[in-house]
Amino acid sequence: MSVEHAHVARADxxxxxxxxxxxxxxxxxRGAGSRVWDQSGRELLDFAGGIAVNVLGxxxxxxxxxxxxxxxxxxxxxxVFTNEPALRLAHKLVDAxxxxxxxxxxxxxxxxxxxFKLARRVAFDKFGEEKCxxxxxxxxxxxxxxxxxxxxxxxxxxxxxxxxxxxxxxxPYNDIEALKAAVSDKTCAVVLEPIQGEGGVLPADLxxxxxxxxxxxxxxxxxxxxxVQTGMGRSGELFAxxxxxxxxxxxxxxxxxxxxxxxxxxxxxxxxxxxxAVGTHGTTYGGNPLACAVGEAVIDIVNxxxxxxxxxxxxxxxxxKLEQIGQQYGVFSEVRGLGLLLGCVLSDAWKGKAxxxxxxxxxxxxxVLQASPDVVRFAPSLVVEDSDIDEGLARFERAVAKLTQx
Numbered sequence: 495m496s497v498e499h500a501h502v503a504r505a506d507x508x509x510x511x512x513x514x515x516x517x518x519x520x521x522x523x524r525g526a527g528s529r530v531w532d533q534s535g536r537e538l539l540d541f542a543g544g545i546a547v548n549v550l551g552x553x554x555x556x557x558x559x560x561x562x563x564x565x566x567x568x569x570x571x572x573x574v575f576t577n578e579p580a581l582r583l584a585h586k587l588v589d590a591x592x593x594x595x596x597x598x599x600x601x602x603x604x605x606x607x608x609x610f611k612l613a614r615r616v617a618f619d620k621f622g623e624e625k626c627x628x629x630x631x632x633x634x635x636x637x638x639x640x641x642x643x644x645x646x647x648x649x650x651x652x653x654x655x656x657x658x659x660x661x662x663x664x665x666p667y668n669d670i671e672a673l674k675a676a677v678s679d680k681t682c683a684v685v686l687e688p689i690q691g692e693g694g695v696l697p698a699d700l701x702x703x704x705x706x707x708x709x710x711x712x713x714x715x716x717x718x719x720x721x722v723q724t725g726m727g728r729s730g731e732l733f734a735x736x737x738x739x740x741x742x743x744x745x746x747x748x749x750x751x752x753x754x755x756x757x758x759x760x761x762x763x764x765x766x767x768x769x770x771a772v773g774t775h776g777t778t779y780g781g782n783p784l785a786c787a788v789g790e791a792v793i794d795i796v797n798x799x800x801x802x803x804x805x806x807x808x809x810x811x812x813x814x815k816l817e818q819i820g821q822q823y824g825v826f827s828e829v830r831g832l833g834l835l836l837g838c839v840l841s842d843a844w845k846g847k848a849x850x851x852x853x854x855x856x857x858x859x860x861x862v863l864q865a866s867p868d869v870v871r872f873a874p875s876l877v878v879e880d881s882d883i884d885e886g887l888a889r890f891e892r893a894v895a896k897l898t899q900x
Contacts, residue, residue: 503533518856525552528875528882530861539886542861543873546691546725546835549750549796551875556791557753564787571783573776580781583790590732590797592741593761597770598781602722602748603637605758608775609744610641610683612762613716615769617682621714629676629715630685631667633693633866636720645685648692667693670705681715683744688734691723694869695830695837703740716743716766722758723835725750727796727876730806730833737832753792757785796876805833805876808883812836812872815887823898825851826870834878838870854893860886 504519520532528551530540540552550557564579571577584596597608610628617625630636632647643652644659652658665672667690677684684706690696710717719742724734726747731737733745743766748758779785795801813829816838820826828839840848848864855862865871874883 520856527551527553528878528886536859538856538859538861539882539889540861541872541874541878541886541890542863543875544754545749545863546723546728546873547749547752548754549725549727549792549876550753551877552754554753554795554877556795557755557788560787560791561755561784564784568783570779573778573780577781577783577786579783579786579790583786583793586790586793586797587759587761590793591745591761592735592763593745594764595762595767597760597762597767597775598786599758599760599777600756600779600782600785601637601758602720602746603639603642603758604777605722605746605748605760606636606642606645606685606720607639608760608770608777609718609720609746609762610645610685611775612744612760612766612770613683613718615774616716616766619769625680625682625714626661627678627681628662628683628685629673629681630662630664631687631690631693632664633667633690634664634685634687634720635690635692635723636685636687637722667696668699668702670702673702673705673709677709677713677715679713681710681713683716683718684710685718685720687720687724688738689724689729689832689835691835691871692865694839694866695835695871697830697832698738700738700740703738707740710743718742718744718746720746722746722748724832725835725873726793727802727805728833728835728873730802730809732793732797732802734832750796751789751792752785753788755785755788757782757789759789801876808874808876808878808880809833809836811880811883812874812887815884815891816872819887819891819894823894825894825898831872834872834874834876836872837865838872840868840870850897851893854897855890858889858893858896860889860893862890 522530524531630645634647636642636646647664665676729737745761816829826838827841831837846867848867851870863871
């Protein structure tokens with residue numbers, strides 16, 4: 495039986511919501527695959543993917559089935575119990591990665607909070623309270639909690655909220671010499687995104703990640719990879735560290751792990767996990783049965799040769815057309831990224847105008863993102879149909895053509 499809902503519109507946001515967001519002027523109400531429809535019935539192609547969240551598009555049948563089945567048996571139970579979906583998903587993550595242990599939570603921020611606390615706890619237990627420094631990258635993003643915005647290298651998110659978490663140093667991304675100068679025996683962790691999302695979809699240089707690994711080993715520090723925005727499967731490997739062949743000590747994941755359902759995970763080894771003993775850390779919905787059931791369905795689909803090979807083929811299809819658009823209209827100077835996390839770097843004449851590109855694309859029926867005012871970001875479904883890629887990029891080209899002719 496359907497429920498009668500009160501009508502709401504975009505104007506209601508300005509009346510009842512905290513104004514920390516500035517959403518678009520339309521409200522999406524339904525999604526299927528790579529398409530969404532707004533309140534007026536207008537159809538749009540979605541190459542934003544909820545900022546790399548909707549890894550399999552909207553309402554994937556396998557995810558809907560997993561959620562529906564679990565919803566009829568158990569939603570949530572206290573952390574004094576465990577549950578079957580959490581244990582099954584943990585086994586699958588352990589079997590597929592370097593990790594021996596998994597910590598579940600609700601978001602990327604919570605996963606990173608757990609990762610940073612674990613790194614500091616390990617250093618405290620093994621070396622004492624002086625070994626607490628975290629080295630992170632300028633323009634990085636690791637979440638919205640006070641700890642994670644302090645580690646993130648963007649003052650716009652951390653300024654104005656009182657004292658920041660201390661013992662955190664930021665260095666330029668991909669700068670090996672700066673990293674060498676910063677890491678010392680007081681360093682407990684080096685925290686890096688294999689691909690900087692908000693930093694402009696900027697992939698790490700292999701030599702940079704290798705240097706980070708070597709420096710951590712030399713100074714008894716832990717290497718933490720924040721793969722939340724990189725996304726599970728989005729690089730063409732299950733996790734981006736596999737693409738680079740550089741193994742971290744701790745890895746955080748979220749967003750795509752739930753395919754749109756809130757979940758986060760921190761992955762680590764037996765040796766490190768033991769430092770988070772009973773009572774040291776937790777989260778109310780960690781290992782939530784609903785989220786873990788969906789996550790299990792996601793990994794079963796994503797961690798297959800067909801999907802991961804498809805990511806690489808679809809990436810090439812996107813890049814070829816985006817590079818052609820950039821050259822023809824002079825809007826982009828570079829198309830960069832990895833797999834299906836791509837960024838179009840605006841040319842000098844268009845710097846600072848990523849929002850204008852987003853708005854023009856939306857007017858043509860296409861959803862894309864920005865990764866700074868100078869970079870337009872694409873994070874489509876990993877199983878987006880080739881015909882949807884072609885249609886979406888045709889819409890994008892029309893948007894760019896109109897912008898350049900205005």
